[in-house]
Amino acid sequence: MKLQLSELKKFRQYLHQNPELSNQEKSTAELICKKLTKFAPDKIIRNLGGNGLAAFFQGKKNGKKILLRCELDALPLYENNDISYRSSKNNIAHLCGHDGHMAILLGVAEKLAKNRTSKGTVILLFQPAEETGEGAEKILQDDKFQKINPDFVFALHNLPGYPKNSIIIRKNIFASASKGLEIKIFGKTAHAAEPEKGETPVLAVSEILEKLSLLGKNPFVETIQNNSSNDFQNFTLLTIIHAMVGNIAYGTTPGYAEIRATLRSYLENDLQKLSEKTLEIIRNVSQKNKLEFSFAWKEEFPNTKNDLDATKKVIDSAEKLHLDLIRPENPFRWSEDFGHFTHKFKGSLFGLGAGKDHPELHHPNYDFPDEIIETGIQIFGQIIQNTLEK
Ligand SMILES: [Zn+2]
Ligand SMILES: [Zn+2]
Structure with missing residues (x-):
């Protein structure tokens, strides 16, 4: 099955051009909802912890629930890129690559639309307000989220400074x-x-x-x-x-x-x-x-503590796909509000290499590298399989 990668890239660039700040991601959420609807999920929950939304893809039989998270928000920063899809807004830009993370999850949705899992449920969560550290907590406190209770939660973040398409993972503490x-x-x-x-x-x-x-x-x-x-x-x-x-x-x-x-x-x-x-x-x-x-x-932000079992699923998936596996000696100094999820559920946050010399996250010259979208979809696909099909 061939994914519509060129369309996902175009969509990623559209998101890049139309960024919205934390807690103001209304149009982005609207757009994502429209795209998700095309992939016929069993249900979509909207307005989760603000502008968040979650799409449910049921397998053929009941089983475990796996949640994959990406972020909706951009940053209050100036973009200094000379690209056709440069941010159309003054001092608001997708300089953390959340546009790319959204494209990856949409790719996962497309994959699930074509081929449901044999067991269990996949929940794709588009979280608001990650950059301000509020979104994850608001989702967890939202009544609509209480019934979801996933068995496993996973998220990835693109990481400049590491080879493209490598997987960066750590047991225990991943981020500060x-x-x-x-x-x-x-x-x-x-x-x-x-x-x-x-x-x-x-x-x-x-x-x-x-x-x-x-x-x-x-x-x-x-x-x-x-x-x-x-x-x-x-x-x-x-x-x-x-x-x-x-x-x-x-x-x-x-x-x-x-x-x-x-x-x-x-x-x-x-x-x-x-x-x-x-x-x-x-x-x-x-x-x-x-x-x-x-x-x-x-x-x-709490620290992001990776569960041993969940992390093993990421490592096994990377090995299965023959991706370069990088295991940093120390946790990262930056923070991620995904820590709220891993404090509550078994879960793992991992990095997806964005290129050794790629501009740093939040840097005015940063732009998510479209070439890694496919690997993002593949590793999530493999993690879903390792979690639900076994
Ligand atoms: Zn960021
Ligand atoms: Zn980020």
Whole structure:
């Protein structure tokens, strides 16, 4: 059976040209729904955890349920590609390849339409809001999802830096846990000529920035200090992503500041410890400088822990298809909200090589390589077989 690959590629490029941000994927979901309907699934559930949708393909007999996930959302970033299907929207672009992941799942749908499994059910899930870390959790909390209860869940992510069509897999932890932190520091504004009449957060901010940058057990910290790194079991990293003091007003001593950071680690316990240490530093420095502060956690991702049994199915499938198998020594430092699924169900997230020299994910020159769509469909097809037919 020959899949309509050229049509899938065209469709992928159409999605690329018409990206939508997290939680705003209405037209994308509409379009996917229309395409899926052509493949006559037994049912489609819409508006799952927002704009998500799931299509069900029943086998000839009852059996296990396998769920495959892809993402609907694009990023609030500028695209710098000179391609005919470049994003038609300002500062919204599919720079993570979710357009390609959608095309792959549609390819799986087409395959199932032509040839249903002999047993079990395949559920194709198109998840909203992956980039903000909200979508997976919202799906899991949606009443419409409660009855699905899959036996296995799988997802792939294309990975630049690895040979095209290779499969990158890891037992246990695959991707890191992470969360954003927003800190607001309140002092008192004064004239620039009379800073002693105000309470400026300037020195506190510089102390906090330095102390937080040195927190964690990461290669950068270990080269310049090694006192705090023993507190963590494994890799931890705090990255300052934004800092701001006062306004651009030369006559003013600022009385307000904001700091934003992203905390990450392989292990959940380490992230908890890193969070506590971070807040302790902010509390101590603020108190010392007689400043008030508030904080809020943003975009929280759990780590993605791969189940042994599910991961073995991925490995067996890659071997069966004679694909290059790459087993990284360490988990990835980035996060994926698929972790919410693997914390609840037996599952595995794996990488699909996008090319050794391919621009990185979220980079302005990134564009999903259409040549790997076919491998994506094949590996999912094989995983379905390994899970349902045995
Ligand atoms: Zn992304
Ligand atoms: Zn992504």
